[in-house]
Each structure stands twice: as C-alpha cells, then as structure tokens.
Amino acid sequence: MxxxxxxxxxxxxxxxxxxxxxxxxxxxxxxxxxxxxxxxxxxxxxxxxxxxxxxxxxxxxxxxxxxxxxxxxxxxxxxxxxxxxxxxxxxxxxxxxxxxxxxxxxxxxxxxxxxxxxxxxxxxxxxxxxxxxxxxxxxxxxxxxxxxxxxxxxxxxxxxxxxxxxxxxxxxxxxxxxxxxxxxxxxQPNMIFTIRPGWESAEDYLSELNTKYRTQHNRARKKAEGIIKKKLNLDEIALLSGRIHELYLTVAEKAAFNTFYLPQNHFEIMKQELNDNFRFYGYFKNEKLVGFNTLIKNGCDMDTYFLGYDEEIQKEKMLYLNMLYDMVAYAIKKGYKRIIFARSAMEIKSSVGAKAEDxxxxxxxxxxxxxxxxxxxxxxxxxxxxxxxxxxxx
The missing domain is CATH 3.40.630 (Aminopeptidase)
Structure with a gap:
C-alpha cells in the first residue's frame, strides 16, 4: 500500500x-x-x-x-x-x-x-x-x-x-x-501605500496631507464617534463567524466581477494558522459587530486582506475610510515600509495616499x-x- x-x-x-x-x-x-x-x-x-x-x-x-x-x-x-x-x-x-x-x-x-x-x-x-x-x-x-x-x-x-x-x-x-x-x-492595479522616511506616528502622516485631505481625515474621524474598534482573538472570531461572514458577503457581493467566495470558517482558520501574523479588527456599535478588517504581516510589507461592513453604518460613519486610516496608522507605528492595499476601491485608497501599480x-x-x-x-x-x-x- x-x-x-x-x-x-x-x-x-x-x-x-x-x-x-x-x-x-x-x-x-x-x-x-x-x-x-x-x-x-x-x-x-x-x-x-x-x-x-x-x-x-x-x-x-x-x-x-x-x-x-x-x-x-x-x-x-x-x-x-x-x-x-x-x-x-x-x-x-x-x-x-x-x-x-x-x-x-x-x-x-x-x-x-x-x-x-x-x-x-x-x-x-x-x-x-x-x-x-x-x-x-x-x-x-x-x-x-x-x-x-x-x-x-x-x-x-x-x-x-x-x-x-x-x-x-x-x-x-x-x-x-x-x-x-x-x-x-x-x-485593475495593485494599490500600494509607501511609508515615507521619518514617519514615526500617524501625526507625521497627517502633517504631510494637504488641507483638503486633512479635513477629510478629521471629518471621517468625527463621523466615527460611537464606533469601538477591538482586536479579536481566535475564540472571538469563531464565536462571531456567522456575523463576520454576513458582513463579508455584503462587500463581496457588491463587486461586478467575482471568481470565488470565502467560506464562513476562513478567518478562523487563518488565525489558527498564522497566529499573531494575522490581525482581525472588529468595529462595534452598541456592542454589535458592524464591520471588520484584516491585516497580514508579511516581512517589511503589511498586506490588507478581506473586510466587511454593514452598508448603512458604513454610510453613516464613513466606516471604510476610517478603516483605511487605521491601517495607515498601524503600519506607521509598527515600522512597516509598505501597505499592500490590493485591488478594488482604487479612488478612495488613493485619497489616503496609495499609488496604483500595474x-x-x-x-x-x-x-x-x-x-x-x-x-x-x-x-x-x-x-x-x-x-x-x-x-x-x-
């Protein structure tokens, strides 16, 4: 045999x-x-x-x-x-x-x-x-x-x-x-955000934004009042897997072109396999999960992975834009050289500083x-x- x-x-x-x-x-x-x-x-x-x-x-x-x-x-x-x-x-x-x-x-x-x-x-x-x-x-x-x-x-x-x-x-x-x-x-291009030399905090990033986009940042942050962001561990991801999948599908099904859909246990398995190299952040309103984003540590790069959100909360709280700013702040704080924002939503990603790479x-x-x-x-x-x-x- x-x-x-x-x-x-x-x-x-x-x-x-x-x-x-x-x-x-x-x-x-x-x-x-x-x-x-x-x-x-x-x-x-x-x-x-x-x-x-x-x-x-x-x-x-x-x-x-x-x-x-x-x-x-x-x-x-x-x-x-x-x-x-x-x-x-x-x-x-x-x-x-x-x-x-x-x-x-x-x-x-x-x-x-x-x-x-x-x-x-x-x-x-x-x-x-x-x-x-x-x-x-x-x-x-x-x-x-x-x-x-x-x-x-x-x-x-x-x-x-x-x-x-x-x-x-x-x-x-x-x-x-x-x-x-x-x-x-x-x-569609890969959207890549490059951390500039000398940046050590989100304040350094904000200081180099022009007035229009600094105002956009401040407005988004004010809109997000009442939203609580929390890093979730494996048990919490498993417990909320149904809601996470629902929010993921809300975003995934908006795409004009799809070649696959992730299964409900995907993020749980990713946390099991990658441990601290995989970060899952939940966004809560009145203790209910209304959005999430995911990050993967990959050498000098920080790769963004899939996300999800409640459509109404996203509009009300500018949730997606706030997620992007959170990713930028985290990458700067942790000393990464680049954020790989990947495809989709190119215009809003470019508004926070990402550039398109064919x-x-x-x-x-x-x-x-x-x-x-x-x-x-x-x-x-x-x-x-x-x-x-x-x-x-x-």
Missing part, C-alpha cells in the same frame, strides 16, 4: 537535466526546507498555504510544486484550479440572465493558473540561487500541463491556463520559458481556435472600472 505522503504527491519527473519537480496535494507532504525558501513571503509558507487547504473557496483546488536541483529544493510554487461555473462571476442586477456569465461558464469556466487568486501581487513562486527564473518557469510550465492532463482524467477539461500577477519590473521572460501563444494582460499576467485558451481571439475575449470579459487618482500630499 502507498504511504500517505505518496498519495498526497501527484508526480515526480526528471526534466531539464539536473532539475526535477514534484506536485503535492497536501501541505503535510511538503518537502523539508519549504519554509526556508518561503521566509520571504508568508503566503507561500506551509502555514499560509494550509489556510487554502483547510478553508478554501468551494470552487478552488490548490496544488503545491517543489522544484529541485540535484535533489535539493530550490524553488516553491502554488498552482490553483478554479471552477467559475460554480459562482455567479458577473453581476447583472437588472436581468436574471447575464450573457457574459453564460459565455464564460460555457467556454472558459475551468481555469488552471500559477499564482494565488485570493491575493494581488507576485505570490506565485519563490526561488533560491539554485535555479534560474527561466529554468524554474520551464518546470512550472510542465507542471501546469501535467495538471491539465490530470484534470482531464477526472472529466474536467481545462479551458484557460494562466500565470499572475507581476509588476513591470518583475515580469519574467515567459517566451523563453516555453509559454508560447499566451496573451499578456493587465487588469500588474500583469499571461493567459491562454486551450482551444487553439479560440486562443486566436484571446485579446478580444479578454477585453470583452475584463470589467472596466473608471476612477480618478487623488493626490493627498502637499
């Missing part, structure tokens, strides 16, 4: 001479040294990946790839499968039938990609000096193809293959690594004929968001 670890490992191939790769289905099977490489990015650590294993969106499956040079681990990566037919990807509140949703599910619903769809930014892979990026990507391209075949055996035909998200400086030479006929795309990826349809029209298809399906960048500093 095969060992449990063998059952959790899909493939082991000798490729590219001295380089090999393994694909794992479980974080319990990850090879020794994985977390040594993942120390640069908590989302690729065994604990970060365990969150996706224990509390994933119901339409997502995760696979973990170890890259080896002469038998030594020299690279790690995550590959995800998404079944878009299981979610209402596009919203059309005026009509019960959405053509975009129908076409996507009919021709492009099964997606396999290198990266983490719950995040924005390069959270796809990490390498040490034992392998070049081109060699690593060539291995990952093979792994992607092998997983595509594996899903076909299960009766699920993969429609789209992709890699995401890279800023302009990070964008590798995919062509040299064997990614032929892929379309390069750019979607992120790119590549994508390919497995039907050669449809792939000829990938640029037109992507343009048709990609939701356009009009927004105006703000400049809050003097």
């Amino acid at each position: 095969a060992s449990p670890q063998a059952m959790e490992m899909l493939f082991y191939y000798n490729t590219l001479g001295k380089y090999t790769y393994s694909i794992y289905n479980s974080t319990s099977a990850l090879p020794e040294g994985w977390d040594n490489i993942a120390c640069e990015n908590i989302f690729l650590s065994s604990s970060g990946l365990a969150v996706l294993e224990k509390a994933p969106p119901e339409n997502m499956e995760c696979h973990y790839v170890g890259l080896f040079g002469n038998g030594s681990l020299c690279g790690i990566a995550v590959i995800q499968y998404l079944d878009l037919a299981r979610v209402a990807t596009f919203k059309n509140r005026e009509r019960s039938f959405c053509l975009k949703d129908y076409l996507l599910k009919r021709f492009s619903s099964h997606v396999l990609f290198i990266g983490n769809n719950t995040l924005t930014g390069q959270n796809a892979y990490l390498l040490n000096n034992g392998i070049s990026e081109t060699e690593a990507l060539a291995l990952l391209h093979m792994a992607l193809q092998d997983l595509k075949k594996e899903y076909r055996k299960k009766g699920r035909r993969i429609h789209l293959l992709a890699v995401k998200d890279f800023n302009e400086k990070e964008m590798p030479d995919f062509e040299a690594a064997g990614f032929k006929d892929y379309y390069k795309f750019c979607t 992120v790119y990826g590549i994508i390919k349809h497995t039907n050669p004929l449809l792939n000829l029209f990938m640029e037109k298809f992507f343009t048709y399906f990609d939701p356009k968001v009009e927004w105006k960048a703000r400049s809050p500093f003097k």
Whole structure:
C-alpha cells in the first residue's frame, strides 16, 4: 500500500537535466526546507498555504510544486484550479440572465493558473540561487500541463491556463520559458501605500496631507464617534463567524466581477494558522459587530486582506475610510515600509495616499481556435472600472 505522503504527491519527473519537480496535494507532504525558501513571503509558507487547504473557496483546488536541483529544493510554487461555473462571476442586477456569465461558464469556466487568486501581487513562486527564473518557469510550465492532463482524467477539461500577477519590473521572460501563444494582460492595479522616511506616528502622516485631505481625515474621524474598534482573538472570531461572514458577503457581493467566495470558517482558520501574523479588527456599535478588517504581516510589507461592513453604518460613519486610516496608522507605528492595499476601491485608497501599480499576467485558451481571439475575449470579459487618482500630499 502507498504511504500517505505518496498519495498526497501527484508526480515526480526528471526534466531539464539536473532539475526535477514534484506536485503535492497536501501541505503535510511538503518537502523539508519549504519554509526556508518561503521566509520571504508568508503566503507561500506551509502555514499560509494550509489556510487554502483547510478553508478554501468551494470552487478552488490548490496544488503545491517543489522544484529541485540535484535533489535539493530550490524553488516553491502554488498552482490553483478554479471552477467559475460554480459562482455567479458577473453581476447583472437588472436581468436574471447575464450573457457574459453564460459565455464564460460555457467556454472558459475551468481555469488552471500559477499564482494565488485570493491575493494581488507576485505570490506565485519563490526561488533560491539554485535555479534560474527561466529554468524554474520551464518546470512550472510542465507542471501546469501535467495538471491539465490530470484534470482531464477526472472529466474536467481545462479551458484557460494562466500565470499572475507581476509588476513591470518583475515580469519574467515567459517566451523563453516555453509559454508560447499566451496573451499578456493587465487588469485593475495593485494599490500600494509607501511609508515615507521619518514617519514615526500617524501625526507625521497627517502633517504631510494637504488641507483638503486633512479635513477629510478629521471629518471621517468625527463621523466615527460611537464606533469601538477591538482586536479579536481566535475564540472571538469563531464565536462571531456567522456575523463576520454576513458582513463579508455584503462587500463581496457588491463587486461586478467575482471568481470565488470565502467560506464562513476562513478567518478562523487563518488565525489558527498564522497566529499573531494575522490581525482581525472588529468595529462595534452598541456592542454589535458592524464591520471588520484584516491585516497580514508579511516581512517589511503589511498586506490588507478581506473586510466587511454593514452598508448603512458604513454610510453613516464613513466606516471604510476610517478603516483605511487605521491601517495607515498601524503600519506607521509598527515600522512597516509598505501597505499592500490590493485591488478594488482604487479612488478612495488613493485619497489616503496609495499609488496604483500595474500588474500583469499571461493567459491562454486551450482551444487553439479560440486562443486566436484571446485579446478580444479578454477585453470583452475584463470589467472596466473608471476612477480618478487623488493626490493627498502637499
């Protein structure tokens, strides 16, 4: 009988001479040294990946790839499968039938990609000096193809293959690594707030805002009177999980485009796995939870994660804007260099000082004929968001 670890490992191939790769289905099977490489990015650590294993969106499956040079681990990566037919990807509140949703599910619903769809930014892979990026990507391209075949055996035909998200400086030479006929795309930007040298407190930040945006800050703070903010521990998150999920869905379902929804126990599992590196803040009015936001400590960066709020309280108390100011104040106080605000709500994030960073990826349809029209298809399906960048500093 095969060992449990063998059952959790899909493939082991000798490729590219001295380089090999393994694909794992479980974080319990990850090879020794994985977390040594993942120390640069908590989302690729065994604990970060365990969150996706224990509390994933119901339409997502995760696979973990170890890259080896002469038998030594020299690279790690995550590959995800998404079944878009299981979610209402596009919203059309005026009509019960959405053509975009129908076409996507009919021709492009099964997606396999290198990266983490719950995040924005390069959270796809990490390498040490034992392998070049081109060699690593060539291995990952093979792994992607092998997983595509594996899903076909299960009766699920993969429609789209992709890699995401890279800023302009990070964008590798995919062509040299064997990614032929892929379309390069750019979607909504990653909003990044940079902590300026010399800032030691929120007052330092406020002193550099121009009059208009300092007035905005003061007005928001005054509006929030009566709201109590509290850091929640694991037991409190578990106790309030139903209400937390309700508030999360209030925000998530407002989006014009969704590829997944988090399960109710997601934040509880994240707290279990990441401990103090995951911060959950609840906002209460008259002792009732009316909003929350989440932060993840990731080296010199502080990543914002998902949030939720009561729509009426948000309007009355300017709750979302106050959350942003709280995040800025916390990051400055704790000495972080950047806040990764991710996608969505670009204009209001820019009003507190975040700047847009374009992120790119590549994508390919497995039907050669449809792939000829990938640029037109992507343009048709990609939701356009009009927004105006703000400049809050003097």
